[in-house]
Amino acid sequence: xxxxxxxxxxxxxxxxxxxxxxxxxxxxxxxxxxxxxxxxxxxxxxxxxxxxxxxxxxxxxxxxxxxxxxxxxxxxxxxxxxxxxxxxxxxxxxxxxxxxxxxxxxxxxxxxxxxxxxxxxxxxxxxxxxxxxxxxxxxxxxxxxxxxxxxxxxxxxxxxxxxxxxxxxxxxxxxxxxxxxxxxxxxxxxxxxxxxxxxxxxxxxxxxxxxxxxxxxxxxxxxxxxxxxxxxxxxxxxxxxxxxxxxxxxxxxxxxxxxxxxxxxxxxxxxxxxxxxxxxxxxxxx
Numbered sequence: 001x002x003x004x005x006x007x008x009x010x011x012x013x014x015x016x017x018x019x020x021x022x023x024x025x026x027x028x029x030x031x032x033x034x035x036x037x038x039x040x041x042x043x044x045x046x047x048x049x050x051x052x053x054x055x056x057x058x059x060x061x062x063x064x065x066x067x068x069x070x071x072x073x074x075x076x077x078x079x080x081x082x083x084x085x086x087x088x089x090x091x092x093x094x095x096x097x098x099x100x101x102x103x104x105x106x107x108x109x110x111x112x113x114x115x116x117x118x119x120x121x122x123x124x125x126x127x128x129x130x131x132x133x134x135x136x137x138x139x140x141x142x143x144x145x146x147x148x149x150x151x152x153x154x155x156x157x158x159x160x161x162x163x164x165x166x167x168x169x170x171x172x173x174x175x176x177x178x179x180x181x182x183x184x185x186x187x188x189x190x191x192x193x194x195x196x197x198x199x200x201x202x203x204x205x206x207x208x209x210x211x212x213x214x215x216x217x218x219x220x221x222x223x224x225x226x227x228x229x230x231x232x233x234x235x236x237x238x239x240x241x242x243x244x245x246x247x248x249x250x251x252x253x254x255x256x257x258x259x260x261x262x263x264x265x266x267x268x269x270x271x272x273x274x275x276x277x278x279x280x281x282x283x284x285x286x
Contacts, residue, residue: 028093057092148243
């Protein structure tokens with residue numbers, strides 16, 4: 001719960017939209033402190049990290065032994081799966097993006113390293129994070145955007161975040177060579193998802209490493225190379241299924257495009273990942 005400071009009445013405002021794995025919000029208010037305690041983490045567990053792009057005032061996140069001070073012109077990332085104190089100073093305003101860390105398709109060590117310090121918005125991908133949030137919020141009143149296009153928009157935001165984090169040369173990552181190889185693997189997979197021959201062995205061959213080396217590279221990550229390929233293809237198939245332009249395509253045709261040769265197997269995988277069958281979700285989304 002927020003706590004007021006500086007003997008001022010507690011005030012705040014929030015607007016937001018969630019599409020797919022990505023939530024976008026603009027938040028502002030009076031000086032206050034927000035605490036997520038260990039007991040709150042146990043009672044209301046989450047699987048999300050937050051990026052805060054500071055537009056006005058200052059935010060200070062204390063999490064464990066790390067203190068992250070975010071000033072206007074900077075953004076920071078912190079983990080809602082762990083306890084933290086967030087102190088918001090002055091008349092503050094920030095653009096916030098919320099998402100599960102796995103949605104970034106980045107090595108976990110790189111994400112953890114990115115949490116240790118603020119990042120200058122500057123030029124490049126970080127410079128447009130604020131504008132992306134504003135564009136996402138404008139879509140809340142636009143009912144003409146079909147679900148498939150909205151999911152593509154969310155994926156663009158996640159790619160933007162990933163680019164902003166990987167472009168920051170000041171991130172201190174242990175074993176940087178290993179992290180660079182992981183990024184190369186994930187980039188290669190993303191570029192070849194529609195190739196029916198994409199698999200664990202083809203990825204290893206393309207990047208001139210043995211299958212065992214590729215396996216060792218992903219020890220400690222939640223997903224193996226094989227499950228990453230499958231999940232990224234399912235995400236792509238979902239975007240296509242829900243796009244208005246694909247309304248005349250059968251579920252089997254979309255599955256085939258994303259290299260699932262057995263429509264029934266595809267439907268089982270889809271329901272396991274998204275909690276609803278592809279045909280049922282298409283009907284529900286109209």
